[in-house]
Amino acid sequence: MNAIKSGSEFLDDRYDDLAGSNNDPDASLQALLSAVAAGKIAPDDARDRLRHFDFEPVDDFAKVDHHRSLRTGFPEAIWGPGKTPEQIVAIFRTMSERVPVALATRIEPEVFQQLQVRLPELHYHPTARICVLQTADPPQYPGAIGILTAGTVDIPVAEEAAVTAELSGFEVQRLWDVGVAGIHRLLSHRTLLDRVDVAIVVAGMEGALPSVVAGMAACPVIAVPTSVGYGTSFGGIAPLLTMLNSCATGIGVMNVDNGFGAAMLAGKILRTAARLHACEGDTKRQRSQ
CATH class of the missing domain: 3.40.50.1970 (Rossmann fold)
Incomplete structure (x- = not known):
């Protein structure tokens, strides 16, 4: 079996068509369960995939909560103060593999400059002091x-x-x-x-x-x-x-x-x-x- 892929493409190459919409964890989970029910994925394989579906360690300093959006409606956010730029970048990269929008709050301009060197695709909202790594449009809600x-x-x-x-x-x-x-x-x-x-x-x-x-x-x-x-x-x-x-x-x-x-x-x-x-x-x- 190939390594787990990024975002909703956690299924390997043989099951790419089973993945949900881009970076949608709810659709990805449904796709995996449907594949097990249809006999396309063995239960043991599904268990191995789910081990990294709920949370994922980032080196020895963080555990990214991949299920946050399933439980609460929005992914985990990164609190910027107190973290090194290297830590923030590592967390961003891990989160962006599973969610359409990853954000970090309270990021000062000089910190953003360091982050952007490592992640050129980062977008910065200077007044809000929010950094965003967006891989797809978020779902839209009424109200x-x-x-x-x-x-x-x-x-x-x-x-x-x-x-x-x-x-x-x-x-x-x-x-x-x-x-x-x-x-x-x-x-x-x-x-x-x-x-x-x-x-x-x-x-x-x-x-x-x-x-x-x-x-x-x-x-x-x-x-x-x-x-x-x-x-x-x-x-x-x-x-x-x-x-x-x-x-x-x-x-x-x-x-x-x-x-x-x-x-x-x-x-x-x-x-x-x-x-x-x-x-x-x-x-x-x-x-x-």
Whole structure:
């Protein structure tokens, strides 16, 4: 048997036609199980392939979770700080063999320059500080995510959320610098809140904007405090506490500066809603039969 191939082509040359869509782990797993059921692959061979299907060691410093997207809807992401460029590159290469989109967060420009020497195909989003190695288009999902900031200085955290959400397959609508110090700026864009299905609201200072948005919008609001502010902001603790103590309903609060986590939560909300909608449609069709 040949060595396991990259991406969905984990099947050897004799079974290339059994592989799913490019770098789709769900389709790849289904293809493998179907091949076993059809007698085209021996169970022992399938067992050997599955040993590397769930996680894969990268030298002695990482274990890439190949099943993350199957369980949660999005592949594992690389946290950049604390890793050497060599480690990040090795993890990227391992991930790109199995998933259509591999990303690393909190990558500074000087680090990206070192990464690009080794991986010229890397794409960099400088404001979001996200590196992306994309081998195929991600699956697209229904639903729109609105991302708002209180101030211009909050944009890097918001862009981390926006880029992550777009790479997850969702439509994103951006609205920057609409904080409560000039509430008319938000009110002039109120129709955006009616169009989106989830709102991510990023704010530093006192962190009041998520409460205002949640009081105006019917959709779930994900509040992200930032570390922007003067001394008694305590690096984002003040807006975090404001958001946690909001009297407006329907707010979930992320950790300080966690735009990536906000996008992940928004994606889970929308994918769950899509599944429920599909189940509802199936139920109606069954009742009509």
